[in-house]
Structures are given as C-alpha cells and as structure tokens.
Amino acid sequence: MPNSAPESYVYCPRCGTPLVTRLVTDKARRACPDCNFIYFTDPKVGVGALVVEDGKILLVRRRMMPEAGKWSIPAGYVDHGEDPAVVAVRETLEETGLEVAIGELINVYFNEEATDSGASIFILYRAERLGGELQAGDDADEAAFFGPDELPELAFASTRDAVRWLYKQRPADSV
Template sequence: VIYLDPKVAAVTLVHSMGRVLLVRRAIQPHYGKWSLPSGYVDRGEAVESAAVREVWEETNLKIEITSLQGIYSGIGPVILAVYQASPAGGQPSVGSEVSEVGWFNINSLPDLPFPHDEKIIADFRTNMKI
C-alpha cells in the first residue's frame, strides 16, 4: 500500500503479568508472522479508539489503554502511535485478519516483522524496567 501523505496506524502493546499479546497475521504484508495488534486509523476516528477497535477486531479482547508509549516514524508512508494497554474483559480468540492469538513472555518473543518492532519492545522493556 502506498500513500502520498503519511498514514497513521495504531499499535497496541497489551501486557499482563510479564506477557505480551501477539497475533499471527493472516494477511499481507508478513503473512504468518507474529506481530503486535495494529491497524490503520479510519478517517474521523480518534487514534485511541482505533487502537481499541483493532485489538477487538483481531483478538475479541476488551482492553483499557494505560498510556501512550510513543510515536514512531521513519522514512516511509506510516506513522505509528503505540499504546500500552491491559486486558479488561474476555479471553483472547482469533478475530479478523489473524490466524492465531497468543501470550508471550516479554523476554522470549518470536521475531517480529515490522521495522519499528524492535524499538517498540526495547522501549517497553525500559519503561517497565524489565
């Protein structure tokens, strides 16, 4: 997907008891890879609402956003707003655009596919003093 102006995406780092919620992508790019729940912000939608919506669509999990971890950008068409969140209801299960949902220990995550993932996880570990 190519956009002439930057597109905003919401990424949500859902965490609980030293674990992070990941989804296995069932769409391109990076089909079959584990990633943080994420997606584009719709026109007229608040970024925080997009974060909550994307987690719900992908995992059927209700969340409570606890903080804005940061804004990540680089050379490319996407600006990421990364939120930290806690589970607030339900059990994660497979939703749209994913084939699997799982909790992973923050210290033994699978390789994540997107360019900013390493920095996002490193910043989370620093913030949480892990």
C-alpha cells in the same frame, strides 16, 4: 520515499479532467488544471495497543501482507475521521478477542521505508485488559502472550522497538 505525484492517478476525482504533474509548494504533485484540485499524498497512519500481563506481551500473527506470518502488536489503520484510541480498542478486540482500555501514549514511530500498503506513522498506546477471551480473528490467525525469552519472529521495526522498550523500562520480573 512516498510518491507525492502518483502518475497512475489519471483523472481529477472532483471534475474528471486529466490531471497534470506540477510543483505545488515544495513537491511535484498531481493537480487538476481545470478546477485546481491537488492530490496530497497523506501519510498512512497505524495505531496499536501494547497489552502486558504477567510480564508477557500480547502479539498477533499476521494473516495479511505486509509481513504476513510474522507477529506484531494488535494494530490497525486509522481512517479519516477516526480517533486513534478508538481504533486501537476496536482492532485489539477484532484481532485478539480482548476488550481493552487505552492508557498512556508510549510512542509515535515514523517508518521512512513504509510502502503504500504499510503505515508510515505508527501510534502506540499502552492498554489494559478489561475482559474478553483470547481468540484470534480478523487480520490475525493467532493471538498469544509472549515472555521476553520466548518471542516469535516480529514484524515491523515499531513492534521490535516497542518490545525492546518494554523490557528495558521494566525488566520481565517487574512488569
């Protein structure tokens, strides 16, 4: 359960007064008794691109925690003010070297057990390769296409769900 009142947040970012914990709407939150700033623990949002070619799915091996060493869909975090579709294009380019165009929304996943370093909401788009050369980079140390019978160890429930969805919707010989 995400902490809605992180006690490690000591001072008001707006006026510097020590924060207190109090009930705001339905949750205990850190709040400033002086200027009424309230710290709302916003969900961390991730976005990924599902690229499929010849029945094979594009995956990257994660260099970073969480789930370092396992394979996931190319993905990244959405920062404040960013369009998730734009982030998906950028992250795919950085992690795989491929330029893609974003297609349909496949699903929005909710991960109740996400830690502070993981996304609790994950948006997955289908994407189509426009160009580029397959070349791992950024948070990925390998990038490759995998068929349904040759999948590596997958990171994240969302990646496993997406892979299952893909091969149920479209058996490998018809993708």
